[in-house]
Amino acid sequence: MTVTASPAASSRTSVDMSAPNRDLSAREIALDVRNLVKGFRKKSGGSLVRPQYTDSRAVDDVSFHVRRGEIYGVLGPNGSGKSTLIRAMSTLLIPDEGTVSIFGLDVVRDEAQVRRLLNRVSVDAAFYKKLSPRENLLYSAQLYGLDRHVAEQRALVTLRRLGLKDKAFQEPLEEMSRGMQQKVAIARAFLTSPIVVLLDEPTTGLDPRSRRDVQEFVLELRDVHDATIILTTHDMPEAERLCDRIAFISGGKFVAEGTAEELRTLVGPGKTLEDAFIELTGEELAEEEQA
Structure with missing residues (x-):
């Protein structure tokens, strides 16, 4: 691990990060992000006739790599750039600067x-709520050109593994809890058997049982199916339990990266991961975000 001060951490202990290690072979690197920048223009004032805009960077010169079979966590509060980063990696946003490659393939070029290699689960997964999980999943399977019988069986296996009852497979999604809907979103993501999975706050708002079911499934994907997983979260215990390495993000910048133990060690003995996050970023996670 290296040392670079970020604006967010400039008045506190700062961690610097070197460029990702490029000595790893191409086969070992599943995801390679280099100097990624993504900005947005927002209205900041003016009038209806002459509005004024300001440009801001949601992701600001971020570089890192993820090894094959690794669970890599990006930990930060809402508005820190986590979801923008995920969208750029998943081909949904075109980077303003820098590159993202998945097993050597450029996400733009x-x-x-x-898209055949990866899939994404987000906290705001969209469905046709009047339809059942079965109908939603079979519709998605058709979009991907999958055999409907294979897709249905694959979806059932995943949903059972996540604790969903068989009868719920035929019920309208609008009658299901937030946790059950999120399990359907995970099943949809795995219809295509992706080798890279982007999980954007997949357990936010879930009850403790559903959160545990999803976390255990994520570990199983890594250990049994050799999936490479990038997880964004603002849940400290979740990050510690699931992630092989963790990056702290604040104001669109990575301010520290390492194992949970390494990050705790950076701020002194007896410190928690939350202590490390606050010390290195100068931010706190709101209580409702940690619930």
Whole structure:
């Protein structure tokens, strides 16, 4: 691990990060992000006739790599750039600067090939709520050109593994809890058997049982199915339990990266991961975000 001060951490202990290790072989690197920048223009004032805009960077010169079979966590509060980063990695946003590659394929230049390798689960998964999980999943399978019988069986296996009852497979999604809907979103993501999975706050708002079911499934994907997983979260215990390495993000910048133990060690003996996050970023996670 290296040392670079970020604006967010400039008045506190700062951690610097070196460029990702490029000595790893191409086969070992599943995801390679180099100097990624993504900004947005927002209205800041003016009038209806002459509005004024300001440009801000949601992701600001971020570089890192994820090894094959690794669970890599990006930990930060809402508005820190986590979801923008995930969208850029999943081909949903075009980077303003820098590159993202998945197993050597550029997400912009090789978009179609990249999409065959990965899938994404977000906290705001969209469905046709009047339809059942079965109908939603079979519709998605058709979009991907999957055999409906294979897709249905694969979805059932995943949903059972996540603790969903068989009878719920035929019930309208609008009658299901937030946790059950999120399990359907995970099942949809795995219809295509992706080798890279982008999980954007997948357990936010779930009850403790559903959160545990999803976390155990994530570990199983890594250990049994050799999936590479990028997880964004603001849940400290979740990050410690699931992630092989963790990056702290604040104001669109990575301010520290390492194992949970390494990050705790950076701020002194007896410190928690939350202590490390607050010390290195200068931010706190709101209580409702940790619930």
